Amino acid sequence: MLPTMKTADQERDTSSIAQRFKVAVVQAAPVVFDRERTLEKVHILSGEAARKGARLVLFPEAFVSAYPRGLDFGAVIGSRSEEGREDFRRYWESSVDVPGPAVDALSRTARSHSVYLVVGVVERDRGTLYCSVLFFAPDGNYLGKHRKTMPTASERLVWGFGDGSTMPVFDTPFGKIGAVICWENYLPLMRAAMYAKGIEIYCAPTADVRDSWIASVRHIAVEGRCFVLSCNQFNLRRDFPTDYRSAFGDDPDAVLTRGGSCIVDPFGSFLAGPNTEGEAILIAEIDRAQIVRGKFDLDVVGHYARPDIFQLHVDERPKRPVTTHSPEPSGETGPTTPTTTDTTTASQAASSEDRMICTRLTERFGIRHPIICAPMALVTGGALATAVSRAGGLGIVAGGYAGTLGGEPDLEAELVRAKPGKFGVGFITWALARAPKMLTKALQHSPLCVFLSFGDPRPFAAEIRDGGAALICQVQFLSQIDMALEADAAAVVVQGTEAGGHGGNRSTFPFVPEAADYLRQRSPGTLLIAAGGIVDGRGLAAALMLGADGVVVGTRLWASAEALTPKAHTDKAIGKTGDSTIRTKALDALRGVPWPQEFSFRFLKNKLTDEWADREAEAFRAYGTLSAEYVQARAQNDLDTLAVTCGEAVGLLRNRPTAESIVNSMAAEAASLLRYGGKLKCTSQS
Numbered sequence: 001m002l003p004t005m006k007t008a009d010q011e012r013d014t015s016s017i018a019q020r021f022k023v024a025v026v027q028a029a030p031v032v033f034d035r036e037r038t039l040e041k042v043h044i045l046s047g048e049a050a051r052k053g054a055r056l057v058l059f060p061e062a063f064v065s066a067y068p069r070g071l072d073f074g075a076v077i078g079s080r081s082e083e084g085r086e087d088f089r090r091y092w093e094s095s096v097d098v099p100g101p102a103v104d105a106l107s108r109t110a111r112s113h114s115v116y117l118v119v120g121v122v123e124r125d126r127g128t129l130y131c132s133v134l135f136f137a138p139d140g141n142y143l144g145k146h147r148k149t150m151p152t153a154s155e156r157l158v159w160g161f162g163d164g165s166t167m168p169v170f171d172t173p174f175g176k177i178g179a180v181i182c183w184e185n186y187l188p189l190m191r192a193a194m195y196a197k198g199i200e201i202y203c204a205p206t207a208d209v210r211d212s213w214i215a216s217v218r219h220i221a222v223e224g225r226c227f228v229l230s231c232n233q234f235n236l237r238r239d240f241p242t243d244y245r246s247a248f249g250d251d252p253d254a255v256l257t258r259g260g261s262c263i264v265d266p267f268g269s270f271l272a273g274p275n276t277e278g279e280a281i282l283i284a285e286i287d288r289a290q291i292v293r294g295k296f297d298l299d300v301v302g303h304y305a306r307p308d309i310f311q312l313h314v315d316e317r318p319k320r321p322v323t324t325h326s327p328e329p330s331g332e333t334g335p336t337t338p339t340t341t342d343t344t345t346a347s348q349a350a351s352s353e354d355r356m357i358c359t360r361l362t363e364r365f366g367i368r369h370p371i372i373c374a375p376m377a378l379v380t381g382g383a384l385a386t387a388v389s390r391a392g393g394l395g396i397v398a399g400g401y402a403g404t405l406g407g408e409p410d411l412e413a414e415l416v417r418a419k420p421g422k423f424g425v426g427f428i429t430w431a432l433a434r435a436p437k438m439l440t441k442a443l444q445h446s447p448l449c450v451f452l453s454f455g456d457p458r459p460f461a462a463e464i465r466d467g468g469a470a471l472i473c474q475v476q477f478l479s480q481i482d483m484a485l486e487a488d489a490a491a492v493v494v495q496g497t498e499a500g501g502h503g504g505n506r507s508t509f510p511f512v513p514e515a516a517d518y519l520r521q522r523s524p525g526t527l528l529i530a531a532g533g534i535v536d537g538r539g540l541a542a543a544l545m546l547g548a549d550g551v552v553v554g555t556r557l558w559a560s561a562e563a564l565t566p567k568a569h570t571d572k573a574i575g576k577t578g579d580s581t582i583r584t585k586a587l588d589a590l591r592g593v594p595w596p597q598e599f600s601f602r603f604l605k606n607k608l609t610d611e612w613a614d615r616e617a618e619a620f621r622a623y624g625t626l627s628a629e630y631v632q633a634r635a636q637n638d639l640d641t642l643a644v645t646c647g648e649a650v651g652l653l654r655n656r657p658t659a660e661s662i663v664n665s666m667a668a669e670a671a672s673l674l675r676y677g678g679k680l681k682c683t684s685q686s
C-alpha cells in the first residue's frame with residue numbers, strides 16, 4: 001500500500017522523489033543476544049533517521065542481534081568445548097526466523113516510519129544460522145532477503161553459506177537497491193553480478209573496521225558507478241554481556257568495533273563519514289543523475305565490458321540438501337507438447353532442484369512453490385489445504401460464506417485439521433460482513449494469511465493485521481485494486497473470468513500484466529498473484545511471464561483426492577471440454593443468495609442453465625423462488641439443478657490425483673518450460 005505517515009521533510013521532497021532523496025546509515029550497537037530489545041532499537045533509530053528526512057535506512061551486518069566479535073565458540077581444530085556449544089545455543093536463541101515475529105516487527109517499523117528498511121540480521125533456518133540482510137518497503141511489505149554467500153574465516157564456524165537464489169536487487173521509486181555483505185564485496189564476480197542487475201543504491205553492511213575497507217567501498221562506488229552505503233556497528237565492551245568470554249578483555253570502555261560507516265557517491269567521493277567517533281546516524285542526499293554521469297565513461301557491464309573475452313555465468317537456482325521425489329501423476333495434465341525440437345516432457349526433463357521456482361511469493365510465505373490453493377467454498381477443507389502445503393504450496397482453508405449459506409463444513413474443525421502445517425483462511429467478503437465473528441474465531445488459529453474476495457476488505461484489515469496474518473485480496477476488476485492497497489494487502493490476486501465459481505468478466509491474459517503495471521506504479525512491494533484458468537505448468541509459467549509472483553489454483557485442485565468435492569461432481573466434469581461451463585447470475589437470483597450484482601457464477605451447464613442462463617432479468621424478478629428446491633437438490637445431489645462448480649480449465653482435467661502430485665508436476669513443468677523458453681532462438685532482423 002502507499003506509504004503512510006510522512007515526515008514534513010518527506011512531504012516536501014516528493015516532487016523530486018526519483019532523482020533526489022536522503023538515505024541514512026545507522027552506526028550503532030545492538031543489544032547483544034537480546035533480539036526483542038534490539039528490534040526496539042531498530043524501531044527508534046529508524047524513526048530518528050526518518051525524521052531527518054531519510055527514505056531508506058540501512059543497519060549494519062548481523063545487527064539483530066549480534067556480530068559475535070571476539071568469540072571463539074570454544075572450537076579448535078579437532079575439538080569443541082561444552083561452553084562453546086552453549087555460546088552457539090545462546091546465539092541461536094537470539095536469531096531471527098524468516099518469516100517470523102521479528103520480520104513482522106521490522107515490517108511494522110518500516111511502515112510506521114514510511115521508509116525502505118535494510119537490516120542485517122542473523123537468520124535461523126532450523127539448525128543453521130545465516131548472516132542475512134532483510135529488505136522492507138515503506139508500506140511494511142517484506143521484500144526479500146540476501147544471505148551472505150561467503151562468511152569469512154571464523155564466521156564459517158557459525159554461519160552457513162547462502163546460495164545464489166538470494167541475491168536480489170529491488171526496483172524501487174528510489175532506484176535499484178541491493179546488498180552485498182562485508183567481505184563478499186571482495187568477490188569480484190559477485191560485484192559483477194550486482195552491477196549486471198543494475199544496482200544503484202549498493203548497501204554494504206559490514207563488520208570490517210580497517211582503513212583498507214574504506215578504500216574498497218570507494219573503489220566499488222567508482223567501479224559500479226553507484227552509491228555505496230557502508231554501514232558498521234560502533235560498540236564498546238560494555239555493549240556485550242558481562243559473561244561474554246571474548247578475546248577483548250573486560251575493560252567496559254574498550255572499543256570493540258570503531259564504526260567507519262560512510263556514504264560514497266559514484267565518483268568515489270564521501271557524502272557522509274567515515275565516522276569512527278561513536279554511535280551516529282549518517283545522512284546524505286542522493287542525486288541519481290550522478291549515476292548516469294558516471295556511466296558516461298565507465299559501465300563495466302555495458303560499453304566498458306569485453307564479453308567476447310570475459311563472461312560471467314551466475315547460478316541463482318536454490319540448492320537444497322534434501323529433495324523429495326514424489327511419483328508423477330499419470331497424465332492428469334495431458335501431454336506436454338513443446339513446439340520445438342525439445343521432445344522430452346516437462347516432468348522427465350526437470351531434475352529435482354530445477355523444480356523450484358523462487359519468487360517473492362515463495363520468499364514471503366517461506367514456501368517451495370509459488371502455488372496457492374484457492375479457498376473454495378464447500379471444497380477446500382483442512383485435508384486439501386494441508387496436502388497442498390505439505391507439497392510446498394500454500395493451502396487456504398475455505399471459510400466460504402462464513403456460515404451464512406447453511407450446509408457449510410465446520411470451519412473451526414477444518415482449521416484444526418490444517419494446523420500442523422502452514423495454512424491460511426479465506427472468506428467471501430460480503431458474507432463475512434454479515435458474520436464478522438467468524439474472522440475473529442479463525443484468527444485464533446493463527447493462519448499465515450487471510451484471503452478475502454468479493455467485497456470491501458478494508459473493514460477487516462486492522463483485525464487481520466493485529467492478528468498477525470497477512471492480507472491477500474482477490475479482485476475481479478482493476479478498479480478494486482485501490483481498495484486492496486488501502487487495506488494494506490500483502491498480495492493482490494487478480495482473478496480472470498475463466499475461473500470456476502464466482503467472478504467477473506476480465507480475462508486472465510490481459511488482466512495480469514495490466515495489474516502488474518498498475519502495482520509497479522503505485523505499490524511495488526505488493527505481490528501479484530494470478531488466478532483463473534491455471535491448471536498446469538504451462539499456466540504457471542505463463543502467469544509468471546505476465547508479471548505474477550505466483551498463482552491461485554482452484555479448478556485443478558477441486559478435482560484432487562483430498563478435496564471435499566462429491567465424487568459425482570468430478571465424475572460428471574472430467575472428460576468435458578472447456579465449452580461446457582457457463583457464467584451466469586441467474587442461479588444466485590433464483591436460489592436467493594444475495595451476491596452483489598457485479599459478480600456472476602461459473603459452473604457446468606445443466607438443465608437449469610439451459611432454461612435460465614439467458615433470462616437473468618427474469619431470474620432476478622423471480623428472486624429466491626428456487627431456494628427450497630436448491631437445498632433439496634444439494635441433499636439429493638441432483639446435478640440437473642445443482643451447480644457443479646468448476647472453471648473453463650475443466651477441459652484439461654483427466655483424473656482426480658492427489659494434491660501433492662498436482663503441485664509437484666505443476667512446479668516441475670513450469671520450471672522446465674521456463675528453462676526451455678530461455679533457449680528459444682531470438683534473432684535480430686538484419
Ligand SMILES: Cc1cc2nc3c(=O)[nH]c(=O)nc-3n(C[C@H](O)[C@H](O)[C@H](O)COP(=O)(O)O)c2cc1C
Nearest residue numbers: 374376377453499500501532533553554555645647
Ligand atoms: C468450487 C469453487 C469454489 C470457489 N469458492 C470460492 C470462495 O469461496 N471464495 C473465493 O474467494 N473464491 C472461490 N473460488 C474462486 C477461486 O478463489 C479462484 O479464483 C478460482 O478457482 C481460480 O480459477 P480456476 O478455478 O480456473 O483455477 C472458488 C472456485 C471454485 C472452483
